[in-house]
Amino acid sequence: RATLIAAVATPRVVAAGQAADLAGLEAALNNLVIGGAAPDLEAALALAEAALDPQLPGRIVVLTDGGATPPAARATLAPVEWIQFGAEAPNRAILAFAARQSGGKQQVYARVANYGGQPFDGVLRLFADDQPIDARPIRIAPDGEAEQTWTLPAGTGSQLQLALDGGDALPDDDVAQTSLATTRPLRIALVAAEPEPLRRALAAVPGASVTQISPENYPQPQVVDITVFDGVLPERWPNGAALLIDPPENSGLLAVEGSATVQGELVQRGALLEGLGFGGITFGTVRTITPPAWSATLLSAGETPLVLRGRDGAHELAVWAFDLRDGTLTSRLAFPLLVARTVRDLAPGGPPAALQAGAALAIRPDPQATIVELTAPDGTSQQAAGGVIASFDALALPGWYNLVERGPSGELYRMRIAVNAGTPLESSLQVAAPPQLTGSRGASQGFQARQTTELWPWLALLALVLLGGEWAYVHRRRAAGGVGAAGPQR
Incomplete structure (x- = not known):
């Protein structure tokens, strides 16, 4: 056998x-x-x-x-x-290729290696959305590395590609890609009688669009990623995620029993609030909430929960037990940071900028997605069912992968994911x-x-x-x- x-x-x-x-x-x-x-x-x-x-x-x-x-x-x-x-064979490879936004511009970095006993002279070519934007000579010492950087204006494109004229035994690692479109658009509905200053903080989240709805006009026939309820609660959870702020009593969704003035030391838990400073902030009168079984307490004052996070069935949920108008939180830097982190944590994340060939892919799709399809550079595809996490086996081929999320009403979201071949282990043919x-x-x-x-x-x-x-x-x-x-x- x-x-x-x-x-x-x-x-x-x-x-x-x-x-x-x-x-x-x-x-x-x-x-x-x-x-x-x-x-x-x-x-x-x-x-x-x-x-x-x-x-x-x-x-x-x-x-x-x-x-x-x-x-x-x-x-x-x-x-x-x-x-x-x-x-053994000599080889040249692009080992790192990444971009980040800074000051309204894209800062691009590349690291190229020469796995050979002779100096290498070649040309690096940079493309944005398949259009050439730069070409520069590069010289790499024997068994050495060289670094290159670029500063690109905003709006350069959605994807970058770097090519090296390596002319060697392994051409796959002479090309690298990275995506600049790593933020998923975020549709937010704000249900509140007094929307400010929460509306401004939500609108400042990158990629977010905010629709304001008065409580008496909720619900409305529109598709959103997150619904924010301030001072009100629906009869049932909405489609997508929800942030519940200052929830009222007499709701079948949360056990709220009056209000109280918080006492005791603030206790933070979990990565969502890591690095946020709440020192000196007063929360005023806080709703007394019995934490549901589906929730975890991320911030508390003594034994009083202030911030809860969890998942109830297919619904991603966060609860802020305090009234934003009764306290000092909205005047502190922690407020917009807390808003941005919370909504991005509730919503599906964007695609990775790039992966190494052979890495697996796990994404959190749109809650309404029933099928997630991943198509490789050679046209082969694999599917995963929608849910909390959609996972795919190792992405072996370098190049661009297309990922599409579909629901009962059709296509919900489309993204491209870059996969690169160059690594010190695989590119050194020793x-x-x-x-x-x-x-x-x-x-x-x-x-x-x-x-x-x-x-x-x-x-x-x-x-x-x-x-x-x-x-x-x-x-x-x-x-x-x-x-x-x-x-x-x-």
């Missing part, structure tokens, strides 16, 4: 079968796409040992280019054969020394290391195959005739 394991960041079984299933194992290996996150060979070996049949003699064969960090020396449950393919592994259970051979160029003759002999993920990733892109890209060699 043979088991094929991909030694990626989170190792997984790709296929398993008997000798008669060789064609299936071969097809599974040929269809395997593995990206640049550091492979965990230690965990892959443990998975291989777990797949051994204790009643039969076994063997573990590791197929690798020798680039990954080898596992620590130890005894294994079966003999290990370490087969290395390919050879071969590490084989590890010292000693087979201990019925092992007559112990550890063997081989250097070879032929992969497929070994498949027919394997009792257990452990595939080094970094080999599949690099050698599908190395010299012509490399195993894996065009099918099996015989």
Whole structure:
């Protein structure tokens, strides 16, 4: 029996079968796409040992280019054969590419490495929304790195790409992308008889649009991400998230029993309020709320809850137990910061600016989303059901991924996610020394290391195959005739 394991960041079984299933194992290996996150060979070996049949003699064969960090020396449950393919090669790579907004402009940073024994002279080209905006020469010392920065005006574009004329063995890491559109638009409905100064604080949140609704005109037929209730409560939770401020009594949604003047020391909990200073702030008269089972208390004065946060079914909820007009909070810097953090915590987050190839993706979709679809650069797609978190397996291919959230009424949100290949581990095509592994259970051979160029003759002999993920990733892109890209060699 043979088991094929991909030694990626989170190792997984790709296929398993008997000798008669060789064609299936071969097809599974040929269809395997593995990206640049550091492979965990230690965990892959443990998975291989777990797949051994204790009643039969076994063997573990590791197929690798020798680039990954080898596992620590130890005894294994079966003999290990370490087969290395390919050879060392010089390579240039973009290891870091990021942007941040500062002073109304975009500050862009890149770090480029030369993994080779000779100086490298090349050109870096910067693109915004596929249009060239800069080209500059770059010189990198042997086995060295160089940094570059750009200052771009506001409105440059929504996505950036950096390209290096590396002309080397691994072209995938000569290109890097990053997204500038990482803030999801935020639609807020404010239900309040006296909306100021809360309305101004909500409108100041980046990407937010605020619609004011008087309590007597609620509800209204409109789609929003967050509904803010100030001094009122609905009969039932609205679609999307809700922030409840100074909730009244006699509601079936919260247990509110009168009001009281707060006493005792302020106690902050959780990351949402981390770094916010509430010292010297008075909250005046506060509603006495019995915290619901779905909530956690983030701020309290003695035993009196002031800020609650939680999730009731499909509804993200936050409660402020105080009246904004009866206290000093709105005159302090903590107020707009608390407003911005709360609404961004309640709403689905935007896409990451970029991910490393091989990383998994987990996002919090629109609460109304029933399907979340992710399409890779090669056109293949995978779907996840809507819910609290939508998760996707490792994003192996570098390039732009398209993610779409859909609900009963159609498309809700569309985003692009950049995936980049360059990492110090994957881009340095140097071969590490084989590890010292000693087979201990019925092992007559112990550890063997081989250097070879032929992969497929070994498949027919394997009792257990452990595939080094970094080999599949690099050698599908190395010299012509490399195993894996065009099918099996015989």
